[in-house]
Amino acid sequence: MELKVAGSLVTRPRQIIPQLMKESSRRSYLILVSLFGVSVAFDMASSLLLGDLLPLLIIVAGAICIGPLIGVIYWFIMSFLLGISARLLGGEVDQEETRQLVAIASIPAIFKLVITVICILFFGSEIFTNSTAIAESSILLMVIYMVTFVAKLVLIFFYYFTLIQGCSEIHQMTTGKALGAVILSMIGLIAISVFVNLILNILI
Numbered sequence: 001m002e003l004k005v006a007g008s009l010v011t012r013p014r015q016i017i018p019q020l021m022k023e024s025s026r027r028s029y030l031i032l033v034s035l036f037g038v039s040v041a042f043d044m045a046s047s048l049l050l051g052d053l054l055p056l057l058i059i060v061a062g063a064i065c066i067g068p069l070i071g072v073i074y075w076f077i078m079s080f081l082l083g084i085s086a087r088l089l090g091g092e093v094d095q096e097e098t099r100q101l102v103a104i105a106s107i108p109a110i111f112k113l114v115i116t117v118i119c120i121l122f123f124g125s126e127i128f129t130n131s132t133a134i135a136e137s138s139i140l141l142m143v144i145y146m147v148t149f150v151a152k153l154v155l156i157f158f159y160y161f162t163l164i165q166g167c168s169e170i171h172q173m174t175t176g177k178a179l180g181a182v183i184l185s186m187i188g189l190i191a192i193s194v195f196v197n198l199i200l201n202i203l204i
Contacts, residue, residue, distance in 0.1 A: 009107055010158045013165040021100045021170075029103035030072070035113065036106035037071020038063055042116045044070075051128030056120070059128055071106075077192065078102050078185060082167065085184035091171030101166045108158035115148050115155075 009016045041063035045051075050059050079099040087093045119127045122144055123134045135145035160182065168178035 009104070010162060013162045014169045017101065017104055017162070017166040017169060020104050021097065024100070024104070029075075029100060032103045032106055032110065033071040033075040034068035035071070035110045036103075037069065037074065038067030039109055039112045039116070040070050040074065041067035042113070045128050049129055051125040056125040056128075059125070060120070074189075075099065075102055078189060081185040081188040082181060085181035085188070086167060086171045086173065086178070088184070089173065089177045089181050091167070091173045091177065091181065093171055097170050101170055102163070105159060105163040105166050108155045108162055112152055112155050115151050118144075119148050 009020070045059050045063060054062075076099070079095065079102045082102060083093050083095045083098040086098070116127070122141060126132070126134050132145065135141050164175065164178045164182050167173065167181055168175045171178070171181075173181070
């Protein structure tokens with residue numbers, strides 16, 4: 001996807017998302033959600049502090065191998081929950097269009113992969129730990145660390161912004177109702193995650 005189109009997605013989501021939905025193939029959606037899953041896998045590795053337990057190469061390989069599966073699972077669950085939430089709030093729901101929206105809205109979050117690569121080049125496995133020793137070793141590295149941290153937050157914001165605006169557009173809802181639908185979906189996603197963790201803890 002051209003950077004120009006990606007830029008327009010966050011500045012004019014209501015116009016660009018329907019256009020991309022018409023032009024994109026199912027293969028394109030699978031690629032998007034797979035890359036999104038890799039990005040999520042890196043975030044999970046960081047939150048779980050896997051850098052304290054595993055070599056960097058294993059973490060990277062694991063994210064690349066397992067990430068696409070995480071992305072596909074998230075895609076279907078989030079699309080299902082968003083469709084239900086939008087319907088409850090009076091939206092005109094088409095489940096296939098909802099899946100397309102969730103895939104396209106992931107584009108801003110996918111760009112976090114670029115930031116992750118930059119962080120790995122500068123900080124190595126430290127980005128998957130709670131240590132900032134390398135970042136604190138020089139002013140330049142600390143600036144890079146802060147800039148990449150803020151950039152990730154900005155991309156996360158644009159992910160949700162794009163998802164909300166797209167939901168409003170394709171489901172013919174107000175922005176407020178679309179925001180509510182996304183919030184309900186995230187609550188449902190968190191509830192499912194907690195339930196799965198409880199089951200795994202019981203079984204293990």
